Amino acid sequence: MSDPVMTRIGEGVQLHHAQGRREDARDLFARIWDDIDGERGDPLHVSVLAHSMADVQDDVSEELVWDLRALAAADLLTDERLAEAGLPYTAAGLYPSLHLNLGECYRKLGDLGLAREHLEQARAGMGALGDDDYGRLIRTGLEELTEKLAG
Template structure:
């Protein structure tokens, strides 16, 4: 494992958002890092993690969806070796349930329930890649909530 300054900066933005409630500051930091890594052409791990985090600080669901789609496209370019090298404690397969959950939620909020259900199915199909830990529980709970919301219409 090597020290990854870019992932450290992305984590700083995540902390700004989740622990300090500074969505705008996090969004600004993420935008700086996005430019530094070369946008979508950057390292797939950096693009995936950054886009996943950037989606969470968007005020418009369409922008959130765009960032979530970027994260998914970057995950498709990732390898387990690259993820392991960075010290991220997941396989590439372990990223997909969360990515598809976020896409499903965006589509639900936009009223596209068919696409929401499709992403929900894809998230559920990959759930076995998650461990029996806090992260796995978080994603499983999110899938359960979304399933109930979609069932309610």
């Protein structure tokens, strides 16, 4: 069964990534946020939407707010809910990406201590990822953030 909210979020992701229409994606995500009643919505919708909304922010401080919302909602997710939505991840598999994004935000904001903490949390969760495109993407991101923090 298709989840209409996840479908709409996917449309926003396509606007951003495939079509380069960040502002249109941000507008769509804002409408979806209102429709799901913000942080009171289904934790899956909140986490995925906030994670996606963070990617279309122009201001790093706003990006951080959305990434923190995504992390808080992920703490409420179960493997069963992800399976029910047809997602091929475990709840634990979401954390490396969430912490990677937070680490990058904190790095951009100049808080290298928090950036390193989130980098370590991302590394600690890597065992939950497979050797697939998603896992390789996160591993590459971790290597890049490690280099940025070292230099």
